[in-house]
Amino acid sequence: MKIEWKADDAAGIEHRCMVVLATKDGDLINGPEAVAEQAKAFGESGELGKSFGGSVYVTDPKGVEAQRLLIFNVGEKLEKDNDLRRATARAWKALRGKGIQEILFSLDGLEGDDAVRAAVEGFILGDYQFTELKSEKDKLPGKLETLTLHDTRDYRDKVARWQKIARGTERARDLCQMPANHLYPESLAEKVLAWSEECGYKASVLTEEECRKAGMGAMISVAQGSDRDGRFIITEYEPEQPSGKTVVLVGKAVTFDSGGLSLKPGANMPEMKGDMGGGATVIGTMSVLRDAGCPHRVIGLVPAVENMPSAKATRPSDVVTSLSGLTVEINNTDAEGRLIMADALTYAKRYNPDFVVDFATLTGACLVALGPYVCAVMGNHQPLVDGILEAGQSVYENFWQLPLVDEYNEFLKSETADVSNISSTRWGGTITAGLFLQRFAGDFQWAHCDIAPGLYEKATDYHPSGGIGVGVRMNIEMLNSL
Numbered sequence: 001m002k003i004e005w006k007a008d009d010a011a012g013i014e015h016r017c018m019v020v021l022a023t024k025d026g027d028l029i030n031g032p033e034a035v036a037e038q039a040k041a042f043g044e045s046g047e048l049g050k051s052f053g054g055s056v057y058v059t060d061p062k063g064v065e066a067q068r069l070l071i072f073n074v075g076e077k078l079e080k081d082n083d084l085r086r087a088t089a090r091a092w093k094a095l096r097g098k099g100i101q102e103i104l105f106s107l108d109g110l111e112g113d114d115a116v117r118a119a120v121e122g123f124i125l126g127d128y129q130f131t132e133l134k135s136e137k138d139k140l141p142g143k144l145e146t147l148t149l150h151d152t153r154d155y156r157d158k159v160a161r162w163q164k165i166a167r168g169t170e171r172a173r174d175l176c177q178m179p180a181n182h183l184y185p186e187s188l189a190e191k192v193l194a195w196s197e198e199c200g201y202k203a204s205v206l207t208e209e210e211c212r213k214a215g216m217g218a219m220i221s222v223a224q225g226s227d228r229d230g231r232f233i234i235t236e237y238e239p240e241q242p243s244g245k246t247v248v249l250v251g252k253a254v255t256f257d258s259g260g261l262s263l264k265p266g267a268n269m270p271e272m273k274g275d276m277g278g279g280a281t282v283i284g285t286m287s288v289l290r291d292a293g294c295p296h297r298v299i300g301l302v303p304a305v306e307n308m309p310s311a312k313a314t315r316p317s318d319v320v321t322s323l324s325g326l327t328v329e330i331n332n333t334d335a336e337g338r339l340i341m342a343d344a345l346t347y348a349k350r351y352n353p354d355f356v357v358d359f360a361t362l363t364g365a366c367l368v369a370l371g372p373y374v375c376a377v378m379g380n381h382q383p384l385v386d387g388i389l390e391a392g393q394s395v396y397e398n399f400w401q402l403p404l405v406d407e408y409n410e411f412l413k414s415e416t417a418d419v420s421n422i423s424s425t426r427w428g429g430t431i432t433a434g435l436f437l438q439r440f441a442g443d444f445q446w447a448h449c450d451i452a453p454g455l456y457e458k459a460t461d462y463h464p465s466g467g468i469g470v471g472v473r474m475n476i477e478m479l480n481s482l
Helices: 033-045 082-096 113-126 156-177 185-199 208-214 217-223 270-274 277-286 337-351 364-370 382-395 406-412 429-441 472-481
Strands: 002-006 017-022 055-058 068-073 102-106 146-150 202-207 231-237 246-251 253-257 297-307 318-321 327-330 355-360 375-379 399-401 446-450
Touching: 002 156, 017 033, 017 082, 033 068, 055 082, 068 082, 082 102, 082 113, 102 113, 113 146, 113 156, 156 185, 156 270, 156 277, 156 472, 185 202, 185 231, 185 253, 185 277, 185 297, 202 208, 208 217, 208 231, 217 297, 217 318, 217 327, 217 337, 231 277, 246 277, 246 337, 253 270, 253 277, 253 337, 277 297, 277 355, 277 472, 297 337, 327 337, 337 355, 337 429, 355 382, 355 429, 364 375, 364 429, 375 382, 375 429, 382 399, 382 446, 382 472, 406 429, 429 446
Parallel strands: 002 146, 017 068, 017 102, 102 146, 246 297, 246 355, 253 297, 355 446, 375 399
Antiparallel strands: 055 068, 202 231, 231 297, 318 327, 375 446
16 A cells, blocks of 8 residues: 655545545544535434444535545544544445545544554555455455545654554464465465565574474474474564663464364364464564664564374373473363473573563463453563553553463373473463463563454454454554563
8 A cells, every 4th residue: 555645735635535534423533624514414414324334425525626525424422542443444445345446534633643543554454455365356355555644744754654563464464364275384484584684684494303303392292293394483683773672572373273183173173274373473573673663672483383183193191391391291282382382482591581472372261251352461570561551552452461370370280290281170271371381481571462362253344354463563562662
């Protein structure tokens, strides 16, 4: 999407289609005063609808040079900035079927950076489609080719930065959407290597055999069941003027999770191509650190495996030795993400990090606890957890803190090894998974983000179904606040 800028009177700008937002009563949220009377008339007549989502498409608008005008109903009033994301995303989708590929939108009337960012991100994120594997591209919904922003306050640099950060979210979405016969550990590693020069980070990859020799027994226990060899992906970003802090991001990348011998129900299995969502979050974040001006040294570690049942697969009750030296009894092969994350957290020690944050689509229990739109965070360093909560709130990627209850460690006891990979009780599964990882985080200032809710079953206003790239925008805000 190309973004253009105009500072003249918005009413006098010649354009194919202008979008303005208004309350259900027709009171303008943004845009030129020249359309206020029309918006009010449509509001009073009820043509805008009674709630969020109604709109009127005017083919010969009065008082403006634009050929078309869409007035979009935001409801009784704007409750939060995220309503602007939803509104601009849905307004664009209302125009998509009319053959319009250019939109004029005025930033006048929007108060503050958060409001402007939300409105612009709605257009960008709402325009997302995964089309790489579609053959009849001429039949696909149109793309928003040009967004012309009317701006009298000079938001040009900020919007350019927000657009680049959103590109990281789109990269993460692309990875999550890609089916497992196209995206597997080796091809994921190849993508990360290919993006490195363009995006300004260094990348290297350990093969499965190199991981085995290094002692990553927990990761290998998952990888060995598949004919696709695992990969351990390492990315490194160095700022031009470093702050002196080092942050390690760890992301789970199970490119397909069948559950292994603890096989998943068939009805739920197709969505498991997205079980690499944590790795996608880390890769998407690494791809925009330079453009976002991140001041810290950041290391991204992504253990990438496929979890498959075969004659080579790990059996329930097998005991493996992790990179840390701790032995793990694997009582459920579908609790595999924490195994590969355990070795990655141990590997992080070699960077002597100031902070470590991990991301994983780890537990279905997180969805049971928090529903489909809120991710969990827990950790051993409250200022870091608070930074994630605040950063998530600022971009409407919602996280909620869960406690690491010491007494729940009792549920991870093993008769034959140092720890079991699955709890002995069905309750509190997100917390017990976090407690498992905490053993490997050691003395780090560490936070764990369970982003299982980031795999949407149904598309929303500016999110696709499947992996939505949650955490990328949050990460940039969190890193800048450290």
